Amino acid sequence: MRQIGLLTAIVVCCGTGLLAQSQDWQSLTGAEIEAALNDKTLIYEASKQVFYTSGRTLYDNGRPSWGYWAVRGDQYCSQWPPADGWACYDMERHADGSQLKFVSETGYGTIGRYDD
Numbered sequence: 001m002r003q004i005g006l007l008t009a010i011v012v013c014c015g016t017g018l019l020a021q022s023q024d025w026q027s028l029t030g031a032e033i034e035a036a037l038n039d040k041t042l043i044y045e046a047s048k049q050v051f052y053t054s055g056r057t058l059y060d061n062g063r064p065s066w067g068y069w070a071v072r073g074d075q076y077c078s079q080w081p082p083a084d085g086w087a088c089y090d091m092e093r094h095a096d097g098s099q100l101k102f103v104s105e106t107g108y109g110t111i112g113r114y115d116d
Contacts, residue, residue: 025092025101030071033091036100037069037076042112049112076102 028036037051047061057069057078067080077088089102092109101109 024095026095028074028091028093030074032093033074033076034071036091036093041115042100043115044110044112048115
């Protein structure tokens with residue numbers, strides 16, 4: 001009986017934690033993505049990225065790399081020469097407004113915080 005009670009407590013605890021975690025992030029529309037990135041800089045774990053209004057983007061992890069960014073539908077898309085294909089991601093904003101999450105089609109998320 002104790003094991004069932006413990007299992008129930010774990011499920012309730014963890015389930016609530018996951019729900020709270022998902023509520024911390026809000027999906028962005030195309031217009032919101034554009035407003036969130038235009039002329040902004042994001043800081044990642046070991047790099048930073050600048051999103052210029054012109055559609056250019058500079059990613060720097062100690063070695064600068066120039067690419068392009070655009071909003072297509074409700075997704076952020078990027079292209080990094082010499083490749084000519086575009087990769088697109090859903091985007092979410094943290095409830096406190098300080099972070100953005102790029103979510104791949106496989107569900108993997110990369111989080112960047114604004115560089116004030």
